[in-house]
Amino acid sequence: MFDYIIIGAGIIGSMVARELSKYECKVLVVEKENDVANVQTLANSAIIHAAYNPEPGSLKAILNIKGNYMYDQLEKELDIPILRCGAYVVAYNEIEENELDRLADIAAQNGVPEFSVLSYSEAFKKEPNLSSNVTKVLSLPTTKVTYPWEVAFAAMENAIKNGVNLKLNYQVTGIKKTNDYFEVEINNQDIINSKYLINAAGVSSDDIAKLIEKQPKFLIKGRKGEYFVIDRRYGDFVNHVIYPLPTEAGKGVLVTPQVHGEVLLGPNSIWVDDKNHPTTTFEGLKYVKDHSKTLINNIPYDRIIRSFAGVRASSNHEDFYIKESEEVKGLYHLGGIESPGLSAAPAIAEYLVNEIMQVNNKYELNKSYNPIRKKPIPYYDLDENKQKELYAANNLYGRIICKCERITEKEIIDAIHGTLGSSTIKGIKKRTRAGAGLCQGGYCEEKVMKIIARELNVSPLEVAYDKKESKLFTSETKVVKK
Numbered sequence: 001m002f003d004y005i006i007i008g009a010g011i012i013g014s015m016v017a018r019e020l021s022k023y024e025c026k027v028l029v030v031e032k033e034n035d036v037a038n039v040q041t042l043a044n045s046a047i048i049h050a051a052y053n054p055e056p057g058s059l060k061a062i063l064n065i066k067g068n069y070m071y072d073q074l075e076k077e078l079d080i081p082i083l084r085c086g087a088y089v090v091a092y093n094e095i096e097e098n099e100l101d102r103l104a105d106i107a108a109q110n111g112v113p114e115f116s117v118l119s120y121s122e123a124f125k126k127e128p129n130l131s132s133n134v135t136k137v138l139s140l141p142t143t144k145v146t147y148p149w150e151v152a153f154a155a156m157e158n159a160i161k162n163g164v165n166l167k168l169n170y171q172v173t174g175i176k177k178t179n180d181y182f183e184v185e186i187n188n189q190d191i192i193n194s195k196y197l198i199n200a201a202g203v204s205s206d207d208i209a210k211l212i213e214k215q216p217k218f219l220i221k222g223r224k225g226e227y228f229v230i231d232r233r234y235g236d237f238v239n240h241v242i243y244p245l246p247t248e249a250g251k252g253v254l255v256t257p258q259v260h261g262e263v264l265l266g267p268n269s270i271w272v273d274d275k276n277h278p279t280t281t282f283e284g285l286k287y288v289k290d291h292s293k294t295l296i297n298n299i300p301y302d303r304i305i306r307s308f309a310g311v312r313a314s315s316n317h318e319d320f321y322i323k324e325s326e327e328v329k330g331l332y333h334l335g336g337i338e339s340p341g342l343s344a345a346p347a348i349a350e351y352l353v354n355e356i357m358q359v360n361n362k363y364e365l366n367k368s369y370n371p372i373r374k375k376p377i378p379y380y381d382l383d384e385n386k387q388k389e390l391y392a393a394n395n396l397y398g399r400i401i402c403k404c405e406r407i408t409e410k411e412i413i414d415a416i417h418g419t420l421g422s423s424t425i426k427g428i429k430k431r432t433r434a435g436a437g438l439c440q441g442g443y444c445e446e447k448v449m450k451i452i453a454r455e456l457n458v459s460p461l462e463v464a465y466d467k468k469e470s471k472l473f474t475s476e477t478k479v480v481k482k
C-alpha cells in the first residue's frame, strides 16, 4: 500500500514527487508514456514568465511569481540550466501603449520585482533587430528560460534518490475508492492501492477525474501551439524573449532564445478535439512565420531545423484548478495547468503538498532528504586536462556519436544506464542532446540505436524512436542485423 500515487510524470508530477519526498511517506508515480516529460512538458516555449499578465490574486499570479523566484534555488539544487535573458512586451500604437501601461500595473500588483516601460530607442539599443514599427516596450528583466524536460528529469531523479518509486508505461485505466483507500487500475489489468491520489495528468486530468467522479468540476479543452526551431549557430539575432501584447488566445506568437542557443518562433493557438496527438500544419506554421516577423527583423528563416507542436491543458476555469475533489476525499486535482504552469511548477508542488500536509499531518519529515542532484558536465564543455583524464580512464569518450552537438559514446552509455535511464532514441536525445543539432539525428540516430541495443542486450529491431510502436527498422537490412 502506497501513501500517495501521483498520476503523471510531467513537470508537475515530478515536482510534486520531489516535494513529497521531503516527508516519510511511500510515494509512487505512474506514467503512461515510456519516459518522463513526454507530453506538455516536452513541447512548450520554455519560459519562466515574470507574471506580467495573470489576474492579480489568482493562483496563476501567486504561484508564477513564487515559482520564478524558486527557480533560482532549483538551479543550485538540481543543476538545471537557466538563461537570464529578460523579456520585452511590445506595443505598436497609442491604444497598445495604454494596454502596455495596464500590464505594467498588473506586474506591480503581482509583485514583479523589476520592470520598466522603455521607448523604442531605449529598447533598440539592447535589441538591435527590434521591428521599427514598435513604439514602446515593457521590459521584464526577471523573465528566464529553462530546459523544461531536464527540469522534470532533475526533480524526478532527485525524488527517486529520496525514496520515490516511478513506473513508466503504467496507464491509469480505472479508479475505485473503498472506505479508506484507492484501488488504481493500471493498463486495464493490475491494481495498486494507495491512501491518497494526486491527479497530475495534464491534458488528461479531466479524464482521470471522470474515472471516479460523477460530475467533475473542471473540463480540459486542448489548445494547440506550433513552433519553428532555428539552428543555435544563427540564434544571435535576438537577445530577449519578445512578446506581443497578450490577447484572449494567450500570449501570442513569441520569439524566444533557448538555453542551448536555438531560437523558438511560436506558438499559435488553435482549439483542438484531439488533445493527445498534436501535429503541425502548413497554415499553423505560416501564421507563426507571419507573426514572428512583425516583432523582429532579420529572422533567419533559412536556418530553421525543426518544427513541432504541443497542446495546452486549458480548462473551463480561468485559473489553475488545484483542489481536493469535492466528491472523493483524498483525491487531489491539478487541473488546467496551462501556461504559466512551467514557471509556477515548483510553487504549485509546494502549495499542494502544504495543503495536503496541513490535513494529513501524520507524516514526519524525511531526515535523510537531500535536495542536491548533480548533472554530469558534457565532455566537450570540460577543460582539456579533465577531458584527457576521462579519456585515459575510458576511451569511449574518444568516439563522437553526435557530431553536431559533440556527444560521445560514453555519455550515451551513461544516459542509458542513469538513475532515470532510457531505452529510446528520443530519450537519449532528451538526456544528452544527441540528435538535437543541425542534422536532427540524420547522422547519429542509427548509431544511437545500435548502442542502446548493445547496452540493453536486445535486437536493434526492438529499439524504438519514442513510443514502443515507433521502431526505426521493421526487418533486417545490410547494416542492421537482428
Ligand SMILES: Cc1cc2nc3c(=O)[nH]c(=O)nc-3n(C[C@H](O)[C@H](O)[C@H](O)COP(=O)(O)OP(=O)(O)OC[C@H]3O[C@@H](n4cnc5c(N)ncnc54)[C@H](O)[C@@H]3O)c2cc1C
Pocket (backbone or CB within 6 Å): 007, 008, 009, 010, 011, 012, 013, 030, 031, 032, 033, 036, 037, 038, 039, 040, 041, 042, 043, 044, 045, 046, 047, 048, 049, 170, 171, 172, 173, 200, 201, 202, 203, 204, 205, 208, 224, 225, 226, 267, 310, 311, 312, 313, 337, 338, 339, 340, 341, 342, 343, 344
Ligand atoms: C504550446 C505551449 C506553450 C507553453 N509555454 C509555456 C511557457 O513558456 N511557460 C510556462 O510557464 N508554461 C508554458 N506552457 C505550459 C506548460 O508547458 C505546462 O503548464 C506544463 O508543462 C504542465 O505540466 P504537467 O506535468 O501538468 O503536464 P504534462 O507534461 O502533460 O504531464 C502530464 C503527464 O500525465 C501523463 N498521463 C496522462 N494520463 C495518464 C494516465 N491515464 N495514466 C498515467 N499517466 C498519465 C501524461 O503522459 C503526461 O506525461 C506551455 C504549454 C504549451 C502546450
